[in-house]
Amino acid sequence: MLLKIYQNLTYMQKLIIIMLAFCAGFSIMSFELLGGRMLAPFFGSSVYVWGSIITVFMLALSLGYLFGGRLSVHNPNLTKFGSIFTLAAISLLPAIYFADPLFELVFQHIEDPRYGSLVAASLVFLMPSIILGTISPYSVRLLTVSAHASGKTAGFLYFVSTLGSAIGTIMTSFYLVLWLEVNQILWLIVGILLASGLLAFGCAFKINSNSAQAITAQPDFNKQPNETI
DSSP states (O other): OHHHHHTTOOHHHHHHHHHHHHHHHHHHHHHHHHHHHHHHHHHOSSHHHHHHHHHHHHHHHHHHHHHHHHHTTSSOOHHHHHHHHHHHHHHTHHHHHTHHHHHHHHHHHOOOHHHHHHHHHHHHHHHHHHHHHTHHHHHHHHHOOOGGGHHHHHHHHHHHHHHHHHHHHHHIIIIIHHHSOHHHHHHHHHHHHHHHHHHHHHHHHHHHHHHHHHHHHSOOTTSOOOOOO
16 A cells, blocks of 8 residues: 555655755765865875775765665665665764874875775765665655656656756855865755755655555445344
8 A cells, every 4th residue: 555655656745855866966976075175184185086085986876876776676665765864964974073083094004195095085985975875776766656667767866866966066166165164064964964864754754644544544345234123
């Protein structure tokens, strides 16, 4: 019954899922750009450092797409979708509180900026990016109602997610880094992800309520009519 309701999402609920995919794309690229600012005091901002950052994020996203696709086949629902956003927000907290000590530790033990930046980026950026990468394939599964339309749905959602990444790149590089400190921008990303998770939980609660009402409203055909004497 619940799966049938998810296959008949309202227009507003579909729009919310699309908006959350946009927010995920925005957060990923904003976080990636901040990686360069965070590593620069320790390893510089050379092509080696940016090569390390891009490698870590691409590897993390590829793993996230893989895990997200596998997760999406096991009873996909908005509660799990919201949990991914919440987990992604929590996974960013070490980048706020422990990034500098970790970068300092790596810098002291690995002199080569190529490998030092690669190790440092992996320690801080890999796990949050894997979790963020699971969002796109999971959102595709939530909106896919038939195999015939799956390609169109996937293409549109990846368009939305990539558009969010482009806007996140512009907003972070042109404006946010001028207005806010790095940790403040990270807190902003955490807030976006938490708000997205709460929105998904709210939609899930609404769907579950509708499901319960639909089940209650169904007539009980097994009930025997009262016999008259």
